[in-house]
Amino acid sequence: MLAKQVDSLLAGESNPTGQLANAAALLHEAMGWWWTGFYLVKDGELQLGPFQGPIACYRIKQGRGVCGTAWQENRTVIVPDVEQFPGHIACSSMSRSEIVVPLRNDKGEVVGVLDIDSKELATFDEEDGRWLEEIVHIIERHTVTPQNCKL
Ligand code: SME
Numbered sequence: 366m367l368a369k370q371v372d373s374l375l376a377g378e379s380n381p382t383g384q385l386a387n388a389a390a391l392l393h394e395a396m397g398w399w400w401t402g403f404y405l406v407k408d409g410e411l412q413l414g415p416f417q418g419p420i421a422c423y424r425i426k427q428g429r430g431v432c433g434t435a436w437q438e439n440r441t442v443i444v445p446d447v448e449q450f451p452g453h454i455a456c457s458s459m460s461r462s463e464i465v466v467p468l469r470n471d472k473g474e475v476v477g478v479l480d481i482d483s484k485e486l487a488t489f490d491e492e493d494g495r496w497l498e499e500i501v502h503i504i505e506r507h508t509v510t511p512q513n514c515k516l
Contacts, residue, residue: 367395368500375507384508386415392481392500393417399460399484403468404432405477411436414477421456430454435465436475441494445487457482464489466497470509479504 374391375384385403393401394417402416404425411425411432428437430453435442442465447453460482468477479501483489 367392368496368503370395371500372503372507375504378507381508382415385504388500388504389415389417398481398488400457400480400482403477403479406436406475411478416480418482419457419459422454425454431463431465432478432480435467435478439467439469439473439475441466441498443489443491443494445489459484461486462488464493464497466494466501468501468505468509470505476509 370391371388374387378384389402392398398418400416400418400421402418402421403414404411405414406412410427413421413423425433427433431442431444431447431450432454434452444450444453444463446462447455447460461484463480463482465481466479467475468479470476479497481489481497
């Protein structure tokens with residue numbers, strides 16, 4: 366249901382900042398997560414993009430934290446307990462588990478990540494990963510396709 370809502374929410378709009386902000390708002394409100402947002406690759410690092418939730422760190426280097434790992438390894442990373450993840454970047458001490466899904470361009474390169482944090486342990490499983498990847502593909506289609514590469 367959320368995937369369909371994201372699709373119709375982003376369709377026909379050409380402002381990627383607004384689209385990512387609305388996508389974060391929709392997911393965050395619907396699911397009641399602690400932090401939901403995007404980091405975008407810019408100048409060789411991940412920089413804070415549109416999000417919902419408490420304030421967050423501005424920049425993350427490749428390979429650092431969960432976001433930097435998802436970028437470096439070009440894969441979804443699920444962390445059931447952030448305290449067990451070496452190098453986790455604690456933007457908020459309330460965050461206990463998280464999932465990070467890469468956004469890719471048409472060449473398969475990572476152009477950003479969707480980062481979701483929860484106040485509960487082990488909030489995200491493989492099925493969440495599959496659905497969030499589906500949602501990220503929809504977001505990519507509306508924002509980072511070759512004809513519409515604005516991120
Ligand atoms: N949890 C992230 C850092 C970003 S904030 O949580 C919003 C990480 O370790 O990559």
